[in-house]
Amino acid sequence: MLSCHQATRLASDAQERPLTFKEKVSLKIHTMMCSGCRNFESSMNTLRKAMQGFASGDHKDITNNNTKKTMKKHE
Amino acid sequence: MTGSTSQAKDKQLDGASQLNDTNYLETLRQQMLKFANLQISDTHLAEDAVQEALIGAMKKADSFGGRSAFKTWVFAILKNKIADVLRKRQRLAEVSELMRSDEDDEALSSLFDKKGHWNPEDRPNRWGDPEDSFKQQQFWVVFETCLNNLPGNQAKVFMMREYIGLDTDEICKEEDLSVSNLHVILHRARLKLQKCLEIKWYDGGKHA
Ligand SMILES: [Zn+2]
Numbered sequence: 001m002l003s004c005h006q007a008t009r010l011a012s013d014a015q016e017r018p019l020t021f022k023e024k025v026s027l028k029i030h031t032m033m034c035s036g037c038r039n040f041e042s043s044m045n046t047l048r049k050a051m052q053g054f055a056s057g058d059h060k061d062i063t064n065n066n067t068k069k070t071m072k073k074h075e
Numbered sequence: 076m077t078g079s080t081s082q083a084k085d086k087q088l089d090g091a092s093q094l095n096d097t098n099y100l101e102t103l104r105q106q107m108l109k110f111a112n113l114q115i116s117d118t119h120l121a122e123d124a125v126q127e128a129l130i131g132a133m134k135k136a137d138s139f140g141g142r143s144a145f146k147t148w149v150f151a152i153l154k155n156k157i158a159d160v161l162r163k164r165q166r167l168a169e170v171s172e173l174m175r176s177d178e179d180d181e182a183l184s185s186l187f188d189k190k191g192h193w194n195p196e197d198r199p200n201r202w203g204d205p206e207d208s209f210k211q212q213q214f215w216v217v218f219e220t221c222l223n224n225l226p227g228n229q230a231k232v233f234m235m236r237e238y239i240g241l242d243t244d245e246i247c248k249e250e251d252l253s254v255s256n257l258h259v260i261l262h263r264a265r266l267k268l269q270k271c272l273e274i275k276w277y278d279g280g281k282h283a
Contacts, residue, residue, distance in 0.1 A: 003191025012262040016236075016243060036198035043269050046205040050218055051237040053209050055144050 002030045004037050011041040015048065103146060104129065107153055114157045124160055128153035138239040143215075147222050148234050154227025186266065199269060202277050214276060221271035229264040236261060 002010070007030040010023055019027065031038040104125060111121035132149040139145040186197040193199075208214040222230060232250060235241045241249075247257055 004193045005187045005191035008266060009262050012265045013258055016258055016261065036193040039199040039201050040269060043199060043202055044265065046202055047265060047268060048237065049205060050209065054218060055140060055238040
């Protein structure tokens with residue numbers, strides 16, 4: 001049984017590399033029983049999306065109207 | 076490097092326009108100097124660190140569409156430069172404060188109990204609809220604050236990975252890290268960001 005520390009490490013590593021079958025299964029079993037790690041795992045996706053939004057600079061246009069040309073959404 | 080050339084061009088224009096705006100760059104340089112002077116208290120060394128950080132940051136400037144992202148990136152690099160200067164001067168206590176490496180380990184291990192399970196008050200909660208948060212300007216203010224709160228090395232590596240989208244090999248080569256070191260740093264950065272966003276945004280009720 002993984003600890004939460006180990007489970008969050010796997011959830012983070014999953015953003016970096018394909019997990020092995022064994023890792024995937026252990027993480028799955030852990031998150032089925034642990035809401036904290038389940039929420040952490042799903043926040044990884046939110047974090048990545050937020051970073052993309054932040055990097056694209058779209059969010060700044062809500063207040064800074066001097067960069068209208070980037071108003072279009074990157075989709 | 077094939078594919079959407081127009082998007083690549085837009086990106087390049089954005090990056091280039093930041094560097095061509097002299098006023099913006101000068102303001103940024105002044106902010107960096109102020110920060111560096113506080114840390115180093117040697118005007119000459121502070122100026123050198125700022126200069127080097129700016130040059131280092133420019134190499135990747137094209138990757139940054141937005142100014143706040145670029146600023147966060149520049150400051151992450153600056154923190155690392157300052158840490159180098161302090162290390163050379165044997166100001167190790169200050170290095171650890173700036174990089175918050177020791178303190179950081181403590182802060183992270185305090186998230187978990189001795190067996191490595193979440194402390195009840197640190198257990199992550201369910202976040203609301205992320206897409207909805209992204210529409211709110213205040214969310215991005217909080218997000219930027221949380222990024223800037225990361226220790227210098229974590230911020231730099233995390234941004235190389237998530238903003239610039241460098242792959243593992245490139246980052247390891249550039250930062251002289253092993254793959255597992257890199258993964259440890261990213262894991263720590265994500266734990267800190269998750270915690271910071273949860274406290275400052277999702278639990279804060281600002282989005283309600
Ligand atoms: Zn857990």
